[in-house]
Amino acid sequence: MSKPTTVVFHYPTDKTEMPEGPYAIAGVLVETNAGWRSVRPIIADDKCVQCDKCWLICPDGAIDRIEKSYTVDYDFCKGCGLCACECPTKAIRMIGEGEAE
Amino acid sequence: MSSEAAPERRFISGNEAVAWGVRLCRPQVIAAYPITPQTTAVEKLAEFIEKHELECEYVNVESEHSAMAAVMGAAMLGCRTFTASSSQGLLYMCEMLHYVSGSRFPIVMMNANRTVAAPWNIYGDHRDSMAMRDAGWIQLYVENVQEALDMMIQAYKMAEHPQVQTPVMVCLDGFVLTHTYEVISIPTQQEVDGWLPPYSPSENVLDLNAPKSLCISVSPEWQTEFRFQQQEAMEAAKAIIPIVDTEFAACFGRGHGGLIEEYRCDDAEYVLVAMGSVVGTSRLVVDQLRDEGLKVGLVKVRFFRPFPKQEFAALAARVKGVGVIDREVSFGYEGALYTEVKAALVSGAGNPVTINFVAGLSGRDITKENIATMYRKVIASAGGETEPEMQFAGLRWEPW
Amino acid sequence: MVKLHDLPEQELLYGHKACPGCAATIIARLILKVTGERTFLAYPASCLSTVTSIYPQMAFSVPSFTSPFAATGAVLSGMAAAVKAKKMQNVTVLGIAGDGGTADIGLQSLSGAVERGHKILYVCYDNEAYMNTGIQRSSLTPFGAATTTSPAVGCAGSIGEKKFKKNLFEIMMAHRIAYCATANPAYLPDFLNKVEKAKNTDGPSFLHVFAPCPTGWGFPSDQTLAIGRLAVETGLWFLAEYENGKARLTMMPRQFKPVQAYLGGQKRFKHLTEQEWAIIAAQRDREWAEMKDKWGRPSKNQVKG
Numbered sequence: 036m037s038k039p040t041t042v043v044f045h046y047p048t049d050k051t052e053m054p055e056g057p058y059a060i061a062g063v064l065v066e067t068n069a070g071w072r073s074v075r076p077i078i079a080d081d082k083c084v085q086c087d088k089c090w091l092i093c094p095d096g097a098i099d100r101i102e103k104s105y106t107v108d109y110d111f112c113k114g115c116g117l118c119a120c121e122c123p124t125k126a127i128r129m130i131g132e133g134e135a136e
Numbered sequence: 137m138s139s140e141a142a143p144e145r146r147f148i149s150g151n152e153a154v155a156w157g158v159r160l161c162r163p164q165v166i167a168a169y170p171i172t173p174q175t176t177a178v179e180k181l182a183e184f185i186e187k188h189e190l191e192c193e194y195v196n197v198e199s200e201h202s203a204m205a206a207v208m209g210a211a212m213l214g215c216r217t218f219t220a221s222s223s224q225g226l227l228y229m230c231e232m233l234h235y236v237s238g239s240r241f242p243i244v245m246m247n248a249n250r251t252v253a254a255p256w257n258i259y260g261d262h263r264d265s266m267a268m269r270d271a272g273w274i275q276l277y278v279e280n281v282q283e284a285l286d287m288m289i290q291a292y293k294m295a296e297h298p299q300v301q302t303p304v305m306v307c308l309d310g311f312v313l314t315h316t317y318e319v320i321s322i323p324t325q326q327e328v329d330g331w332l333p334p335y336s337p338s339e340n341v342l343d344l345n346a347p348k349s350l351c352i353s354v355s356p357e358w359q360t361e362f363r364f365q366q367q368e369a370m371e372a373a374k375a376i377i378p379i380v381d382t383e384f385a386a387c388f389g390r391g392h393g394g395l396i397e398e399y400r401c402d403d404a405e406y407v408l409v410a411m412g413s414v415v416g417t418s419r420l421v422v423d424q425l426r427d428e429g430l431k432v433g434l435v436k437v438r439f440f441r442p443f444p445k446q447e448f449a450a451l452a453a454r455v456k457g458v459g460v461i462d463r464e465v466s467f468g469y470e471g472a473l474y475t476e477v478k479a480a481l482v483s484g485a486g487n488p489v490t491i492n493f494v495a496g497l498s499g500r501d502i503t504k505e506n507i508a509t510m511y512r513k514v515i516a517s518a519g520g521e522t523e524p525e526m527q528f529a530g531l532r533w534e535p536w
Numbered sequence: 537m538v539k540l541h542d543l544p545e546q547e548l549l550y551g552h553k554a555c556p557g558c559a560a561t562i563i564a565r566l567i568l569k570v571t572g573e574r575t576f577l578a579y580p581a582s583c584l585s586t587v588t589s590i591y592p593q594m595a596f597s598v599p600s601f602t603s604p605f606a607a608t609g610a611v612l613s614g615m616a617a618a619v620k621a622k623k624m625q626n627v628t629v630l631g632i633a634g635d636g637g638t639a640d641i642g643l644q645s646l647s648g649a650v651e652r653g654h655k656i657l658y659v660c661y662d663n664e665a666y667m668n669t670g671i672q673r674s675s676l677t678p679f680g681a682a683t684t685t686s687p688a689v690g691c692a693g694s695i696g697e698k699k700f701k702k703n704l705f706e707i708m709m710a711h712r713i714a715y716c717a718t719a720n721p722a723y724l725p726d727f728l729n730k731v732e733k734a735k736n737t738d739g740p741s742f743l744h745v746f747a748p749c750p751t752g753w754g755f756p757s758d759q760t761l762a763i764g765r766l767a768v769e770t771g772l773w774f775l776a777e778y779e780n781g782k783a784r785l786t787m788m789p790r791q792f793k794p795v796q797a798y799l800g801g802q803k804r805f806k807h808l809t810e811q812e813w814a815i816i817a818a819q820r821d822r823e824w825a826e827m828k829d830k831w832g833r834p835s836k837n838q839v840k841g
Contacts, residue, residue: 116758209614
């Protein structure tokens, strides 16, 4: 698994289920960040030159690179627009949340 | 074989005894910043390490706050650690004391009890460690050099106990114990290895194979439960501490008692309560007054945290008068030990008179005459005479 | 040399709650792609700790620890000592702290850690104020920047921060540190090559990384890297490196853009007039003249524009 996904977290229901100290398992996500967005990125594959820039610079790592094709993980994209701004071929545009592609 | 392999008996100072006790426990990382009167303890450890008599990383940190942070960094990677401080240094690391106890790392430290400026003074009293009583550390006060060495070894056992996982502060009176020489018995490395196994951390550790985030932020919804755990661990320690001492005695041939030790209290009507080196002096006074026919006894508080509440509640029904010697005072109220003893007495049956004697501040001697006077005042008060509840044991313009 | 395209897919920082467009998380995420899973990470109270580790949502996937604010350097020292005591191999002890936790309250422990020579990689992401607590001034807040504790209130002489940034790079050089560098996420190859050098340094290394903050500096969240570029193009952020006892600039614009090209796009500077622009430009020229004088001009291929 190359990145964590959300899980249903089991909160302690008894003192015996508490961790032995204020620690928590790394890479555990209980909620997404999708609700932060007011705009979201759409990648136009025909304009993409696979430069990797969007994948590299996303602060949230929300662009998945799978064998030179790029998809947005909309669970964790916050709609900051950096990918659209930095794409050298303008292959990414930002549209309003709720707008059809 | 090194030239300083542990012989059976040595004539050494309290600080050197601490160094020997720690050496025998095989810490892996020590980080310390020098402050009088702790210095000779960490100097001795540095020497042991440099001579390869102790295999350990020694980190010469640039402040006490960093000393505790550095040993915490090592503890979270699963190392047994040690640090030491005193006075200003202990207070400088105050934030870190809370951090370590809240993180549940079983760090052991020695505190050389010394007053806190201002005014400047490098001599012994309990102001420093008393100021840290709420920091969540197990706090114990030793009476003599042998106990100092032995309790360093016991400290690791109790700190690392799975039901405790709480850091331990071993307190030695500055100069009076740290720099005083006594002939003591040092266990062999083999004996200690057999009694104290290598540190085996809980899940609360940085582990590449099972990544975790440590010392995380916790919201109001959950912080209380973590704090509850800390309190539970301290309560569990109350039962574990005497067991550790019993097991120590079985292995090394001597023990030092539980949370308290009673001296000639079985039929005592008047007792003094004290911590640290003054206990040794007080025993002599008890014997002397007993020869005069007075039914006096002494309660040595060994552990201030967890506080021996049940022991004092039980004592309340047995005695007519209790005097408490405090080597500090919480300005605006009383000596801190007195406040806590009094509250514990109240929770028991019986209603002894109580007097707080603030004595031995900033290195002033507590003499046998002072202690005898304290007993006489407790007796007088129990007999109906008026005695101020809180008294400084002899001001220069109002000598006792 | 780091090949950007060969960086691993694995996301060791994911699902965090940082502001959209946050440079600190670009920096942290990419550093972890270089250091990998075998990283022990410490970060002090800061934006980074707050957005990654509130129970039970843990955005880091490496073993990590929230260190006390003043103590990151000391905690890293203890971790490095433990790595040595346990004879662990092939592991990075990494600290990522903000400007406050590095240059102000954390400076002493950083200095101690570097002076003692522990094998640690310390990264300061510089968003030029105490952002986590609401944009208060730090010793790395630049001249003319409005913060909540160095506000620009509209009266004469109220220009925001009245001092110039402390030079952390030269402070680290003064320790004769094994390796240190300044970097900028808008210049990815330069930045990540420096991360790799730092990681492979046998001793302490320090990276001072520019971290534009949309929330605190007042610019749209998609402009983070554009602002980063302008800082370098106007000469207000220099890219340099110190290794083997010598410092050198790793990039130099052939000609600086006017400072207002950088200042104009950020709300925190909007109160400045030509008078302050001139002061800022003069200081920039002074500092660059000194750097070129001390360290020499960079090689031809590092002069851009």
